[in-house]
Amino acid sequence: MTDVVLHMDGITKEFPGVKALDGVHLNVYKSKVMALLGENGAGKSTLMKILSGVYQKTSGEIYFKGEKLEVTGPKDAMQKGIAIIHQELNLIEGLSIAENIFMGRFPSKYGKVNWKIMHNESKKLLDRLNLDLDPKRKVQSLSIGQKQMVEIAKALSFEAELIIMDEPTDALTDSETESLFKVIEDLVKAEKSVVYISHRLPEIFKICDDVTILRDGSFVGEMPVSEINENQLIEMMVGRKLEEQYSYLDCKTEEVVFRVDALSNALVKDIIFDIKKGEILGVAGLMGAGRTELAKSIYGNIPCDIKDMSVSGVKVYGKTEKQAIDEGIAYVSEDRKKDGLVLGLSVGNNITLSSLGQYSTATVINKKSEKNCIHYYKDAMSIKTPSVNQKVKLLSGGNQQKVSIAKSLSVKPKILILDEPTRGVDVGAKKEIYELMNTFKKEGLGILMISSEIPELLGVCDRIMVMHEGKISGILNRVEATQEKIMRLAIGAGESIQ
Amino acid sequence: MKKINLSKFQSIIGLVIFSIVVSLINDRFMTGSNILNILRQTSINSIIAAGMTFVIITGGIDLSVGATLALSGAVVAMLISLGYSPIVAIVAALAVGGGIGFFNGIVIAKGKLQPFIVTLATMTVFRGITLVFTDGKPISAGYEKNAEFLSNIGNGYFIGIPIPIIIMILVFIIGFYVLTQTTLGRYVYSLGGNEEATKLSGVNTDRIKIMVYTISGVLAALAGIIITARLSSAQPTAGSGYELDAIAAVVLGGTSLAGGVGSILGTVTGALIIGVLNNALNLMNVSSYYQLLAKGIVILIAVLLDRKNK
The missing domain is CATH 3.40.50.300 (P-loop containing nucleotide triphosphate hydrolases)
Structure with missing residues (x-):
């Protein structure tokens, strides 16, 4: 008793x-x-x-x-x-x-x-x-x-x-x-x-x-x-049967949609990689390996030197966040509360924050087309909220994350950088996010996905790039990647496999 | 079905109740001429507060508006007295105000400094420039035809309504429109709500900051022109302490000093509460020393009530 x-x-x-x-x-x-x-x-x-x-x-x-x-x-x-x-x-x-x-x-x-x-x-x-x-x-x-x-x-x-x-x-x-x-x-x-x-x-x-x-x-x-x-x-x-948690979709093409050549600054060094259309390139590494710093450098948030960077073969510069967005690169931050969302604003206003210019003529917002966009993403991403006028801080973590992703998608990027997209998100919402990523793949986006959960990277990525102390220590194909190989590269113990 | 959020209108309800109480105490309050009088007296503070609303919603503050008002007023009086056309004088004064605001914005945005410190410094600098420029003496706009035109802005009527009131109403309509219907307005709110997220969303936050301080500067200059027009002369010490009245009006209107929340309608109400209070105390022959005391207490009570509701 x-x-x-x-x-x-x-x-x-x-x-x-x-x-x-x-x-x-x-x-x-x-x-x-x-x-x-x-x-x-x-x-x-x-x-x-x-x-x-x-x-x-x-x-x-x-x-x-x-x-x-x-x-x-x-x-x-x-x-x-x-x-x-x-x-x-x-x-x-x-x-x-x-x-x-x-x-x-x-x-x-x-x-x-x-x-x-x-x-x-x-x-x-x-x-x-x-x-x-x-x-x-x-x-x-x-x-x-x-x-x-x-x-x-x-x-x-x-x-x-x-x-x-x-x-x-x-x-x-x-x-x-x-x-x-x-x-x-x-x-x-x-x-x-x-x-x-x-x-x-x-x-x-x-x-x-x-x-x-x-x-x-x-x-x-x-x-x-x-x-x-x-x-x-x-x-x-x-509340339902859980099938396979990760769902990999093979729709990778040979067409390169994003290429970075020799990106360097104080935090990352000699970064060279490319992403194909319809491909998810994972980024693994330990804390402090420079993964988020790499993403922010590409996105124009951290200054860097680049020899060459191109989106669909067109040279891009990404000197500021706005320029990166205009050039087709979108970034979803790992810290949605600090860097991703304006918590005091409504779900709708957050979704259109990056793309507001599209629904405006001479800076006057066309509320009707803005509303159409908001409802489109609310339905497409099944964001659960009583109303699009609800303040985003009242939503659950998974739904907040979807709003954050919707904001980046609304600028119609060619490259989507997802930084820890499933952090602080529950099991059900995780699966929904993986499925959304597959949808983006099918639509021909190139995705750069940073994650600290190796099983997740193994589950959804086409290739996995491993970073160690600001440098790329190896890029593994889906078939050859294992948890152990990734760890070896992440701690700097493996030889380069390119 | 739809629930009406009363707290949204509480400052308006406060204003209405307050006005009813005053009109019961004093029968001279609810007369047409007194109402116009209140509105005209409120117009200066309201116009400054409208610009301040933009700044405060971004999470900033502008302490330099009083000094901007004085310098722009001096510029308009000087140019008129030198025989320039009123249009040139007014545009020049607005440009001076806009320039001061632009300068504040550049220093705050690019220098990544606290708005409080920056505008505290520029407040002192521009007050000093005004005193140097005027040699510490009032500048008369003179008695030429141009001066008469200027005087009309402060003292004239249009369809029976004093022109300063009409200017105030226009400022509020435009301010309301910009805040609620334009991208600038939306960015002002999101910048105040979360600057880093707004920046990472691809918004040029530096530009938004520069724009709000410029708006604040232009509106402070507009207030300076009206004061100068009303008196037909510019006082070098004009506008001292006006920044605090404007901040009080904004806060009374429910705008948060932390940024991200607020409205122009709230600021109108806030400015009117202060205006009605001043007028009521005048009607009741309360000495100006007690008036200050009463004003401070009312502001404290109002923000405390507001806080409780949150």
Whole structure:
């Protein structure tokens, strides 16, 4: 018989015009790790924000340790023993570890901070996490994994009974992930309970006891992890049978649509490659290999020297983003929130941001032809939104990504550069994006696709170009490429295969 | 079916309620001549605030408008007194204003500097130039035929409406049109919402910045011409502190200082709220010291209410 620590019953949350959660249940058991799964936009974050007091629920009840719980705000939640560790960490970089742990409640007398107590207490907390760090050290000098541990230490300092982790391993290295799992095990041993949110299914099987699945704001099911496999999980998440995840389409021609000859600047060196009409050229490499920098250099965002660059045989210059677009090159940024979308503007206005000139005469916008374009892309890319006038920030990650791609497509490019097109996008939307890419291929576009997920590159690309320290370390054909060969080239261990 | 978003109109509702209250307290408020009076007094601030709206929606600010107003006013008075035709004088003054704005825009866009600092500096520079140019003394436009034409802009009527009001209405109609119907307007909003994304979308963001500061400069000059015309002379210290009134009108109208959000209609309302408040306090014989106090408090309350609704 396991004790239920937290019981959320029939939680409903309505935002103006949208029902984000509809009667959702969640149980968390004592000394257990509960996985919370669902696609982007399924309502996981909203549910956790209600639990941690960021949002107020519209209806439903929460019971914590057998008592009814009302949370008025994040601080209140913490004091009641519920701590959340957000995907984006909430630490103040310029302050020390100890100051961050005790933020807002420094041990003090008559307004004078007792540093000794603070540092000693912090040290004890860090020791509990097997972390050999000086509490006086500034947070900005820590790695992301260490910062996360500081957040956990902060949660422990509140004697939190329930710790929520929202995609904690997204930015961690493998060894940091291992030590996080170790800490989670220790937490469980110390009779704490954990809610674990992640897109990485193998992790769920590794550390979670039970799993709760949400889809489109509704509760789908709860079951022990031991009674389910990965495919069943995905099916429950997306609500349909999952066939082959990647769908490769062979429609490559011999006609070169894009050629880059000797592109160099401070970040990338001697880049030479071409893309055929209807081909996807993948770009693999480790962080810092210069992949995004290459894309931005081609796109005129980063100055560079080029011996020659041509689109369909016509020499192009791409000195500015606008010139690149006019010459037939479009770029979809890896960071859609920072570089891709104007979040405060509507879906429609974002779609036409790059191509507004096409629907205007003497700078006056022809609203009717603009609207036609917006609806064309909304339908063609099946962007799910209540209205094209909806602010784009209210859309799910996958739909935002589609808007970002639609914006670049609307300029009718010949070359489409996709930088991490499936990052932060759920399984179902990923598949839709791959299928869209196949459609673009058929229409004769050349695609340069940057990705950090090697299986994805192997799944959809015709050729894969691997970069290492700003240089091309090899270009592999679809048939010869393997995960291992790509890794060897990415770490600079392989000889050039051209 | 369609839900009307009341918060969109809250500054207008505020203005209407406020006007009703004032008219109940004082029966001289709701008379035709007083309304025209308010509108005429508001016209200067409104015209400056219209330009300021463009700048603030891009996430910038223009502190140099008061100094621009003074220098352009001095230029128009000087040229008229030297016997130039009013058209030449007016075009020259507008060009001076546009030039100052263009300069601000170039420095901000190409120098990648904070608009606050840049326009704080140019505000001081151009106030200084005005004082040097006028030797610190008022410049009379003189009494020639040309001066009379100029004076008409400030004091004349067209179909019974004072000309400054007509100019103000035209400025607002054009401003509204540009912001809502043209590519420039759309880029102004998207630049304020996310500059990097706008730039990566192929928009020449530097050009948009230069354009909004130029617009702000031209409209400040237009306000300067009207003030000079009204008094038939230019004061070297004219327009001191007007930048703050314009910013207040824009913010009262619901435009966010963070950029990306705002409207011309809001700015009209904001300017009118300030105008009605000034007029009401005058009608009630409140001393000008208390007037400042009251104005500040009203602005604070208004933005607090606005904040609550978000």
